[in-house]
Amino acid sequence: MKNALELSYLVPLFPLIGFLIIGLGRKYLSKSLTGFIANGVMLASFVVSILIFLQVKDGGSYVAEYFRFISTDSLKIPFAFQVDALSSLFLLIITGVGFLIHVYSASYMHHESKEHFARYFSYLNLFVFSMLLLVMGANFVILFIGWEGVGLCSYLLIGYWFKNTEYNYAARKAFVMNRIGDLAFLIAIFWIISKVGSASFTEVFSADGLSKLSGTDITAITILLFVGATGKSAQIPLYTWLPDAMAGPTPVSALIHAATMVTAGIYMIARSNELYSLSHITQNIVAYIGLATALLAATIALKQNDIKRVLAYSTVSQLGYMFLALGAGAYTAAVFHVMTHAFFKALLFLGSGSVIHAMGGDQDIRNMGGLNKKLKITAFTFLVGCIAIAGIPPLSGFFSKDAILLASFLKNPVLYGIALFTALLTAFYMFRLYFVTFSGKFRGTHEQEHHLHESPALMTVPLIILAILSIIGGLVGIPEVFAKGGDKIGQFLSPVIKEHREHEVSHATEYLLMGLSTGLVVLTIVFAWFRFKNYQPKEETGLGKVLENKWYVDELYDRIIVNPLSRFAAFLNDVFERYIVDGVVNGVGKAVNYGSRQLRLLQSGQVGSYVLLMVLSILLLLVYQFFLKK
Amino acid sequence: MGITPILFWVLSVIALFSALMVITSKSPMHSVIWLIIVFFAISGHYLLLNAQFLAIVNIIVYAGAIMVLFLYVLMLMDLKKETEPQKNRWLKLAGVVGGGSLLLVLIAALRKVDIEHGIAETRLGDIGLIENLGKKLFTDFVVPFEISSILFLSAMVGAVVIGKKE
Amino acid sequence: MSFELRVKVLLLAARNSGLETQNMPINYYIFLSVALFCIGIVGVLTRRNAIVIFMCIELMLNAVNLLLVAFSKMHHFKRAVADVSAGSDGQLFVFFIMVVAAAEVSVGLAIIVMMYRNIHSVDINFLNRLKH
Numbered sequence: 032m033k034n035a036l037e038l039s040y041l042v043p044l045f046p047l048i049g050f051l052i053i054g055l056g057r058k059y060l061s062k063s064l065t066g067f068i069a070n071g072v073m074l075a076s077f078v079v080s081i082l083i084f085l086q087v088k089d090g091g092s093y094v095a096e097y098f099r100f101i102s103t104d105s106l107k108i109p110f111a112f113q114v115d116a117l118s119s120l121f122l123l124i125i126t127g128v129g130f131l132i133h134v135y136s137a138s139y140m141h142h143e144s145k146e147h148f149a150r151y152f153s154y155l156n157l158f159v160f161s162m163l164l165l166v167m168g169a170n171f172v173i174l175f176i177g178w179e180g181v182g183l184c185s186y187l188l189i190g191y192w193f194k195n196t197e198y199n200y201a202a203r204k205a206f207v208m209n210r211i212g213d214l215a216f217l218i219a220i221f222w223i224i225s226k227v228g229s230a231s232f233t234e235v236f237s238a239d240g241l242s243k244l245s246g247t248d249i250t251a252i253t254i255l256l257f258v259g260a261t262g263k264s265a266q267i268p269l270y271t272w273l274p275d276a277m278a279g280p281t282p283v284s285a286l287i288h289a290a291t292m293v294t295a296g297i298y299m300i301a302r303s304n305e306l307y308s309l310s311h312i313t314q315n316i317v318a319y320i321g322l323a324t325a326l327l328a329a330t331i332a333l334k335q336n337d338i339k340r341v342l343a344y345s346t347v348s349q350l351g352y353m354f355l356a357l358g359a360g361a362y363t364a365a366v367f368h369v370m371t372h373a374f375f376k377a378l379l380f381l382g383s384g385s386v387i388h389a390m391g392g393d394q395d396i397r398n399m400g401g402l403n404k405k406l407k408i409t410a411f412t413f414l415v416g417c418i419a420i421a422g423i424p425p426l427s428g429f430f431s432k433d434a435i436l437l438a439s440f441l442k443n444p445v446l447y448g449i450a451l452f453t454a455l456l457t458a459f460y461m462f463r464l465y466f467v468t469f470s471g472k473f474r475g476t477h478e479q480e481h482h483l484h485e486s487p488a489l490m491t492v493p494l495i496i497l498a499i500l501s502i503i504g505g506l507v508g509i510p511e512v513f514a515k516g517g518d519k520i521g522q523f524l525s526p527v528i529k530e531h532r533e534h535e536v537s538h539a540t541e542y543l544l545m546g547l548s549t550g551l552v553v554l555t556i557v558f559a560w561f562r563f564k565n566y567q568p569k570e571e572t573g574l575g576k577v578l579e580n581k582w583y584v585d586e587l588y589d590r591i592i593v594n595p596l597s598r599f600a601a602f603l604n605d606v607f608e609r610y611i612v613d614g615v616v617n618g619v620g621k622a623v624n625y626g627s628r629q630l631r632l633l634q635s636g637q638v639g640s641y642v643l644l645m646v647l648s649i650l651l652l653l654v655y656q657f658f659l660k661k
Numbered sequence: 662m663g664i665t666p667i668l669f670w671v672l673s674v675i676a677l678f679s680a681l682m683v684i685t686s687k688s689p690m691h692s693v694i695w696l697i698i699v700f701f702a703i704s705g706h707y708l709l710l711n712a713q714f715l716a717i718v719n720i721i722v723y724a725g726a727i728m729v730l731f732l733y734v735l736m737l738m739d740l741k742k743e744t745e746p747q748k749n750r751w752l753k754l755a756g757v758v759g760g761g762s763l764l765l766v767l768i769a770a771l772r773k774v775d776i777e778h779g780i781a782e783t784r785l786g787d788i789g790l791i792e793n794l795g796k797k798l799f800t801d802f803v804v805p806f807e808i809s810s811i812l813f814l815s816a817m818v819g820a821v822v823i824g825k826k827e
Numbered sequence: 828m829s830f831e832l833r834v835k836v837l838l839l840a841a842r843n844s845g846l847e848t849q850n851m852p853i854n855y856y857i858f859l860s861v862a863l864f865c866i867g868i869v870g871v872l873t874r875r876n877a878i879v880i881f882m883c884i885e886l887m888l889n890a891v892n893l894l895l896v897a898f899s900k901m902h903h904f905k906r907a908v909a910d911v912s913a914g915s916d917g918q919l920f921v922f923f924i925m926v927v928a929a930a931e932v933s934v935g936l937a938i939i940v941m942m943y944r945n946i947h948s949v950d951i952n953f954l955n956r957l958k959h
Contacts, residue, residue, distance in 0.1 A: 638951050639752065643872055646759045650766060657770035669851055673859050680863055680886055684870035689879050696882050699863075703889050710900050712918055719892075722925050727885065727932050734936050735878060738943055756872025764865035771857055779853035781897045782904040788915045789900075797915045798922070809926045816930035823937040826944075 035082040036093035039114045042079050043163035045072040049156040057149030066137035069152040073133045077126040087119040094169050113169035117527040121166040124373050128290045129159050131493040136282040138489035158184035162291050170231040171220045181292045182209040189279040201275040208272045212262015219255035236305045253313040260296030265347050266324045277339040281384030289346050290373035297353045297369050304362045304528050318358025325351030329456035334578040337394045338383045341464050361438030362528045363521045367508045371427035374504050375419040378497035382413040385486040396467045397568035403469040405483040408491045410469045412498040417465045419501040421458035421552050427505030458555045466563035665783050676702035693731050700724040712789035856897035863890035877939050877949040888928050892921045
């Protein structure tokens with residue numbers, strides 16, 4: 032199997048082919064054929080990813096250049112893939128979880144018409160292709176191409192049900208906010224290219240490349256890259272698009288806005304870890320903003336009533352955790368959390384999709400309750416997801432979150448304290464969601480009650496698989512305390528991620544931290560149980576109302592940014608466009624018209640004036656010839 | 662002052678004055694008469710330059726034939742004196758100014774021209790005599806001579822065709 | 828010296844000393860011709876009667892003829908010793924100009940007569956068919 036790495040181009044190629052076939056043939060392919068093709072290409076990519084992973088595990092790494100993308104005298108940017116530990120891990124996550132979500136979608140989207148069904152899968156395949164391009168790119172430019180591609184597909188999929196204007200606004204909001212981050216990203220790329228002369232990872236992160244960057248260069252570049260990451264990964268201040276993005280179909284939310292696209296920022300920073308390790312200012316910024324976002328999102332999630340919104344804010348909060356880890360220098364912990372979060376967040380989203388499907392499209396948890404009787408598999412897997420995200424051992428969430436908490440403690444105990452508080456909030460709102468939705472009595476209408484049923488196998492099997500992964504997924508990152516050499520993922524990623532532990536921490540401290548977090552979380556869950564087991568919806572007041580309205584951040588943005596820009600655009604349209612631009616363009620036309628009208632008068636048909644003109648012309652010629660020529 | 666310059670100046674004055682009268686006469690008939698006087702003055706110049714053949718031919722052809730033709734046509738028109746309204750005053754002014762400036766420019770340009778041995782021989786020189794011109798015409802220039810006969814033929818035919826009353 | 832010889836010497840002497848035989852400098856002819864030409868142009872621009880305009884054109888032609896003849900004599904004076912018939916080209920050209928002028932006049936007047944028959948006027952302002 033020596034050649035698995037050389038076949039790495041197949042991994043993005045399969046989804047691309049899927050996109051082309053389904054996209055071009057959407058009017059002709061039957062639904063089952065479409066589903067078959069879409070899932071087939073994902074499975075194929077997954078198989079190749081496994082082969083690649085096995086080879087990389089044995090110490091392989093590969094940079095494959097395919098063709099010259101940009102090639103000028105001073106700048107060469109090849110279209111190249113870099114297959115190493117970091118990218119192969121992400122490949123597994125993307126293709127694996129992606130495959131499960133594709134399977135789920137084939138059932139979830141079943142009642143769409145043939146053409147729209149195909150449209151959905153073509154977008155989904157295109158998205159996977161772009162995401163794969165993003166993680167496999169060997170230089171910043173290819174990464175950026177994938178970055179843009181996933182942004183585009185996110186827009187297409189959020190606005191999938193395009194007949195609804197609100198959804199279109201949500202899609203537009205997502206795209207515009209992404210774009211703001213993209214601008215910063217681009218500037219960072221230009222900066223890198225101008226200083227180092229290349230955008231390839233191997234060249235930029237080599238000692239030679241890094242020596243060309245001064246301290247301010249590195250700080251500026253890392254900050255700009257981070258701003259790009261805030262746009263894509265929904266951190267403060269560019270996070271408000273993610274809750275609105277729940278307008279898309281639920282599998283889309285699972286794939287794009289939980290497992291893959293939003294983790295692109297994490298990937299990018301993990302990839303650039305050598306740059307970030309050199310700039311302490313940026314690391315602090317990353318950590319503080321990550322933590323602040325985590326806390327903010329968690330507080331908002333406490334009072335949301337739409338099942339998908341709670342999960343969306345939860346995603347934002349968990350992403351904040353990952354950025355906290357990155358800021359604390361624990362890149363491996365962040366990537367580990369990406370993996371476990373992909374498992375349990377996808378599980379939670381797909382589970383919520385199952386619930387919505389059973390409720391006939393209703394997403395308001397105030398109308399739910401007591402669903403665990405009718406939706407047994409969904410309820411059980413959802414519970415597994417909640418336990419995982421709360422961080423109860425030995426599920427996956429515990430190990431990854433614990434690694435992050437440890438790293439933040441090492442950086443600054445205050446950070447640890449806030450992070451711990453946020454973890455408690457996480458447990459609280461997740462279990463609120465669980466108890467309100469699945470426990471107690473059903474609060475919906477009678478028709479909904481009759482309609483309740485468990486989802487078909489195509490939907491429940493991925494749920495089960497993801498639940499299993501959520502349970503055992505943490506076992507690759509067992510900290511040193513429990514088992515020597517248990518941190519397999521750390522060892523796996525070490526060639527790519529250069530981490531150094533600043534302090535060594537005693538076992539006792541570690542045990543103490545772990546015990547503290549676990550104990551408090553369990554207490555919180557019990558508290559939530561008592562609070563919500565017989566939930567009755569009621570009006571929110573005071574702080575609750577503020578939280579329910581998301582701290583009015585959207586309104587603030589509207590007031591400060593959106594409305595002035597709208598007014599400016601209206602001004603440009605009414606005044607500038609009409610009078611100046613149109614004036615100039617029409618004015619040219621009018622001037623030509625006028626000039627030609629005047630010129631036409633020359634042709635009067637009067638011989639006398641013709642002769643006069645002739646004489647005058649000859650006069651001018653003679654004057655020029657005899658007097659003006661030197 | 663020798664006889665030659667005096668003759669030159671007299672003929673020149675007559676020519677110029679008559680030309681001015683040509684363009685400023687109200688009646689076309691008068692213009693014709695003045696033009697005939699111009700031709701006579703020009704022929705005088707030719708004689709002064711000893712271009713005898715041309716002088717005679719000028720009188721015969723121009724003053725004798727062409728101007729007579731003009732007179733016939735004028736009489737055919739039976740134009741009353743000044744039935745024609747004058748041209749727009751500004752256009753007339755423009756014309757005068759245009760022509761005048763052309764005159765000024767040409768004179769200014771040609772004033773400083775230094776032609777080596779720029780002397781026109783008067784009263785002497787044989788080339789103006791019929792014998793010498795004829796010798797040249799029927800040897801070197803016989804082809805244009807013959808072609809001019811064709812030219813006359815076409816002119817005749819053209820004139821007749823155009824003038825036919827349908 | 829015999830009579831013929833004396834005349835020849837006299838003529839030779841006369842030929843070679845411009846002032847005694849009172850040859851005219853060419854500039855005078857140039858100015859005269861230019862003046863006549865410009866008077867002709869002013870006439871063309873100023874008058875409205877087609878026949879008078881035609882006559883002014885003839886005037887211009889004659890001015891040119893005069894200049895040609897003067898130049899032919901100048902060339903003859905310059906090169907008479909070498910080439911006996913130097914300068915005859917000019918006068919022959921004048922001859923041909925007269926030929927052409929005659930032809931042109933006949934045809935032109937025919938056209939004017941035709942025009943008069945149609946519109947009973949020879950005013951050029953009525954001739955604006957060139958507009959279309």
